[in-house]
Amino acid sequence: MALIVQKFGGSSVADRDRIFNVARIVSNTHNAGNDVVVVVSAQGDTTDDLLAKAAEITHDPSGREMDMLLAAGEEISIALLTMALQSMGTSAISLTGWQAGFRTDQSYTKARIQRLDTERIENELNRNRVVVVAGFQGLNKMDDITTLGRGGSDTSAVAIAAALHADRCQIFTDVEGVYTADPRKVRNAKKLEEISFDEMLELASLGAQVLNNRSVELAKKYGVELEVLSSLNPVPGTVVKEVAKDMEGMLIKGVAKDTDVAVITIMDVPDVPGMSFKVFGILAQKKINVDIILQAGGRDNTKDLTFTVPLGDAETAISVLEKNKARYGGGNVKLRTDFAKVSIVGAGMQSHSGVASRMFEALYESNINIHMISTSEIKISVIIEKKDADRAVEAIHDAFIH
């Protein structure tokens, strides 16, 4: 007998049939003699409906009221799933985020979990009930409802698994696991049996969009093994853990494309100490995350500073840089949005030379120009033109994974 946390996203509980599909998975797990805590998101269309209702009222809602509104979504899905479980003869109870003991900080719409009081969940488990918990939500010290932001339900599930020392934390999605590339676009994409937390973090931040980064960070911090698997197809998924075994002959774990990239260049920045610090300090004040940075010599003791930011931050970045030109003595600021980032990830590349050159070779053979390069211990990213991105992913994938 084990304690298993199972998380299902909004599309997995989208309608009656899908709810019963989830209820069957949960019931089978419970009937096999396990304690089960289920974490669910709001039904996909419920969230959309609520957002549309709010947009009709105002385009600048307060975070507190937005959280009050959106939290209703999970209350609906936990009640419906619990009804389905009960109708199948499985003893079950639903708990909102605050009933389940989630205490968060004050920041509405993107709250951080501060504490999880597991007393109620444990009491219900001791009564042999499946506990159906509303993901994504908690309560702050004002006794006000907060939500955890994007991917919050994954984080809720991992937090419960960590606090209860669960034997397994299963994240059910509409894909069968983590792939070496997007299987809808790359023919030879392979499902991974295992992947390390660090590799998963790099892939998630690169737009693989299987698991939310915060949940992977939390799982790594508390040593919670995750399993990513399909709610529709009952085959083994991908296990995310501290040290993942390498698959036969696979130097890398995945190739990912990220089109959420704006490339900004500041021309003719004076080449004196402290100028980069000033530029990035200005951006940091606006909470803009800078990703890849490239510095090239310019004319007459100046340099050109090129860096990437998320597309949504590009306009703010340009305007704040223009406004503060005097502070860093820079010249023209240019923006390009026709780029994409393509990356390979794998702990294996640390101990193998030639990984980067094999990647660049694949791009060269496909006649794709590289504009920027960035490397870390387990990742190599290149900035290339957006129109070449899908071809680049396929070429690189073919070069590493057969």
Added chain:
Amino acid sequence: MALIVQKFGGSSVADRDRIFNVARIVSNTHNAGNDVVVVVSAQGDTTDDLLAKAAEITHDPSGREMDMLLAAGEEISIALLTMALQSMGTSAISLTGWQAGFRTDQSYTKARIQRLDTERIENELNRNRVVVVAGFQGLNKMDDITTLGRGGSDTSAVAIAAALHADRCQIFTDVEGVYTADPRKVRNAKKLEEISFDEMLELASLGAQVLNNRSVELAKKYGVELEVLSSLNPVPGTVVKEVAKDMEGMLIKGVAKDTDVAVITIMDVPDVPGMSFKVFGILAQKKINVDIILQAGGRDNTKDLTFTVPLGDAETAISVLEKNKARYGGGNVKLRTDFAKVSIVGAGMQSHSGVASRMFEALYESNINIHMISTSEIKISVIIEKKDADRAVEAIHDAFIH
């Protein structure tokens, strides 16, 4: 400066335009220097949607999960109304039932309020905020969400007005007040300026459907003056209070029709002491409310016992009476569902003779046959054939109200 509680039903917040209409009423009240607590129900279609979702899952949902599901409805409407108020520059905050301090007993789907902890509401009022409270819902001592059953939001509003010693409790509806008869059916129906709690209770239980009975009982108990008025048409409504002044020349306050009536007759019950007690004891065990009772002599030391029950209880009543015939020695049990109850209500009839005869005369002149009669201090009811009911209401109304 006064403290005013304003309650708006589901149709008053049904869509964006109606929400802003409510927000304007509330804002104007607040801008005039008053403290305002607003109680809202779920949007009309939200409740319907949630009920439909539950019906898709199971036809026998647990009360606890049903309450979890339905409570989401008011969370949506309080968030939307608060956003609307804020967008108009009015400081406001939404509170769920439990945040507002509603503590109830354990009975899901029809919980009774046991306590109202007003600390949070008072704190928010002290910060000069309009407090928007979710009606209909509370929390039991298990920390589980409960709902108050039909008309629960009226009850929530009255409870808040009582606990805060509010100066006024306004119940906004889609009619302009309490009328002497259904204004859609009786041409000369008049809006009442005032009506007493007792008169309102009789009218509500007779199917006038303006105010929920529990809320009127609570208002009477705590001496909370209610005002029933329209959210769409800003004219004075009807005040419900302990002693209402009589309107010029009006002996009665209203004429009401109730078609939720089944008439049951048990033939040939032995005419010995205790038999009525046995019959009605059997029905009471099944929690069936008997309304009008008529006992007539039968043949050979027997009597016929005729009484009315709500239509929904008729089948249960017949079956339990058939099963227990031996206990009361009765004969054939007959059911008729083609009757209606028409009643007149008015505290004035206590001090005026001839009210009953004027009512019977109006029916006689319309050639309508009376099957049963029941009287109380402020009410006279007759059971007549359903097909005659609308004509009867009009004839009686014309006889009393000009």
